[in-house]
Amino acid sequence: MTTTSERTPEGAPQQAPHGGPQSWARHVPQRISQSVFDGSPLRVVLLVDVHDGAQQQFLEAYEQLCNQVASVPGHVSDQLCQSIENPSQWLITSEWESAPPFLTWVNSEEHVQMVRPLHNCVRDTRSLRFHIVRETGGPAAGGAPEDRRLQSAPRIGDGVIRHALTFTVKPGSERTVAEILAGYTSPEPRVDDTTRLCRTSLFMHGNRVVRAIEVRGDLLAALRHVARQPEVRAVEEAINPYLEQDRDLDDPESARVFFTRAALPAVHHVTTAEPTGRNGTDAADVERHALFYPARPGCGMRLAELLARRDAAAGDPDGPVLRSTVFQRDDVVVRLIDVRGALDARAEAALGVDEPGLADELAALLDTDALGADAPAGSGAAAGLLGRAHMDLITDRSAPDA
Incomplete structure (x- = not known):
């Protein structure tokens, strides 16, 4: 398969459109954590x-x-x-x-x-x-105040919105689809004065495609901007014959239903350390990977929460996983990770099961038969599961000044 990688070091100087203030450049705190799992209303x-x-x-x-x-x-x-x-x-x-x-x-x-x-x-x-x-007045719907678990403190983000799409293609067409997806021309990253495409990463696992995007500004505006680009439309039309779910992009209802079903929302993101780390590893040595965790029926959200809980608890600045984003829809869970060093050097950490009991919890929620792998237990099992869960990188493109 063709693999394309166009990365820009994240600490590079950035210029705003038309020579104005550096609207794209932001100071990012060392630890970022965004999650849907804090229990707040x-x-x-x-x-x-x-x-x-x-x-x-x-x-x-x-x-x-x-x-x-x-x-x-x-x-x-x-x-x-x-x-x-x-x-x-x-x-x-x-x-x-x-x-x-x-x-x-x-x-x-x-x-x-x-x-x-x-x-x-x-x-x-x-x-x-x-x-x-925060809220004023009595609790909603007549509940007692102690039942209202409000978010204890505001979260500090990094100004980036993360979203993904996933769909399946007809078995046997995987290589053709990969070549089409890898060969497209990147659209103009600047959407408007406040919105910009930062990065697009495409992966495949068998006949499943996952496209993850990172945006600063308005996600909906960015998605509409991308959909209007002729080079993107050409790719979408080229893969249409290979999709397992039929769609007609000229029919608004057909397109709406397809992309509604394809949406793979980010439910958790954490940045555990700066890209350089204390051991002097440069951002150029950081690689992006995606892991596919098919859940047992009805267990997708619980599996996503398990991975999110482990990522949130990780605090080793010299650990291999610098950033982790968990995407989930129904029983499809995908974890996008930026890793320092070889992915399999610490397989348990890469999988998110490097704490006592986590491997057993994952085994109870993961459809290991769908991966053709054993549950992660015993010496070498995590490495085997990591290999099965690993998704093939098709293309990973960053905007020049992202």
Whole structure:
């Protein structure tokens, strides 16, 4: 397979567009941790732009959806608001006990079917998700104050939004698809004055493709920018005949359903050390890898949380894993890691099972049959599992001044 790698050292000087302030360059604290697993209540905000004259149709579709979502585990309440300035603009807010039950629902096939009635009357939507950090007044939904586990402190991020897409191709077409994906021309990284594509990494495991992207600014704007680029559209059209799930990019509904099902959200990210580390390792010696963890049916979120918990607890500045991002949808879990040194030098650490008991926990959640590997127990088992879980790198491209 063809492998493309275009990396830029992260500490390089950066210039903002048009000679302005260094809007892309940021000071990043040594330890970054972002996660959906802190147990805090979740507030979801959905901004909706309704077609002119379709307000009543939208209201009826919302009421049907509202009745269905009320029985979803973890759902607390929701509210529908209409703009006093523009009747076509609506706001839906909902509260959930925590992020995991919401993500389980919103990424499910059930949700795809639930929201279909909205598509004919909605011009555009934008979804925002927030952990509740502080609140005034009484607890929501009549719960006792001690039941409200609010986020204890604000998280410190690095200004980068991480997202991934995953889909499968027809068995036997893997080599052809890999060559197509590796040969595309990178789109213009600058989306607008505030949004920029930083990095795109493509991996395959068997017939599964994972495309991970890193963006500064507005993720939705970046995704739309990429979709409009002719070089990207050409690649998408070229792989269409090989997809296991049919799609028609000229049909908005077909494209929407495909990319909804393909979405692989980041549920956890941690940066455990600076790229140089105390042992003087240069950023050029850091390599990006992806590991595929197929979960047993219904265990995807628990497996993702296990990996996130281990990554969050890791604090060795000289450890091999400098950064780790966990992506999860249904029973598909992918861990993207930036590793210093050889990946298999410390297989347990690379897998995220280098603490007592973690290997047994992973074995209980991992569909090892899908990997054709044994559970990680005993001498050499972790190295064997690491080899089975490792995804083939197709291309890894960074923007020149990312």
